[in-house]
Amino acid sequence: MITKEAVLKALSNVQEPDLGKDLVTLNMVRDIEIDGKNVSFTVVLTTPACPLKEMIEKACINAIHILVDKEATVKVHLTANVNSNRTDNKNVLPGIKNIIMVASGKGGVGKSTVSVNLALGLAQEGASVGLLDADIYGPSMPIMMGLRDERPMMTEVNGKGMIVPIEKYGIKVMSIGLLVDEKQAIVWRGPMASSALKQFITDVHWQELDYLIIDLPPGTGDVHLTLVQAVPVTGxxxxxxxxAVAAADARKAIMMFKQPQINIPIVGVVENMAYFTPAELPENKYYIFGKGGAKQMADQFELPFLGEIPIVQSIREGGDKGVPAIMGDEPVTQKAFKDLAQSVARNIAIRNANLEPTKVVQIAGY
Known part of the structure; x- marks a missing residue:
């Protein structure tokens, strides 16, 4: 006779590969039901974008067959509850579990393209996602997300007027570009830009989100310091x-986050424009900007390498048309961005399990 205790004991031998503990210890096994030789239970993953879910499901079935009853019919339901280790008072962005900054040391490396497709990739895996364009001087989200003529609405929350982010492709989007005419240059000194950004944090009604992706401006300046002092950045x-030129500037971004007074975990490094693949020859790779510079940098700093994004015409076309590449039908780019989303989600889960809780950075003298 199969018992609940026997099932739990068997599943205590199944490890969560990233977190290094068994499913029972991690309280990931729920709703065990037994009917004769029919066994069903739910495994609650740490992210819906978990790239190892099929492996975990297979390991659970094998554990029951080997350690409980080889003739059992096993049904594993996979669901997800995105983990978070925020321990702040949640006065700011209270409903958001994980806040992820996307940074680069210089402009022109495709940071906004990566941010947009990363956010959509996480949403496609079943997560609730928001996208904040923190590039006050050069906002690109309205064009890339097909929101050029859109304007956000206002709502009242607890007696306070709040901006409602615009929803598109299943994610929530906010950008200064949604509030000003796209032909108008934003000529502001640093304090004004920082003040506007603080308003996006405190006055936008994001509601409950698993991930908020923040697309940072290039460099290491006012906006970056404002954000780390205002919100508890997960990574x-x-x-x-x-x-080499781009990698040298990206090193500066890494060193900024690693400064003792900032100390924000780096989830990993992604290499954009890694190689060119022509549409008619999808198996061919031409390394026109060199090969492996970002991978070498990740290895140098002992950081996870999150993957390579190719140069493909559809990525550029999608950004210009307001239909991001991951929403298109070109398989090379879809796979690249889907793999990136899974890698980021996986490394965020590892970060939350193993590192100090997320908190707002206190910087004296800045």
């Missing part, structure tokens, strides 16, 4: 291209 993704 940062650093974008670079293969050539």
């Amino acid at each position: 940062a993704v650093v974008v670079s291209t293969p050539q």
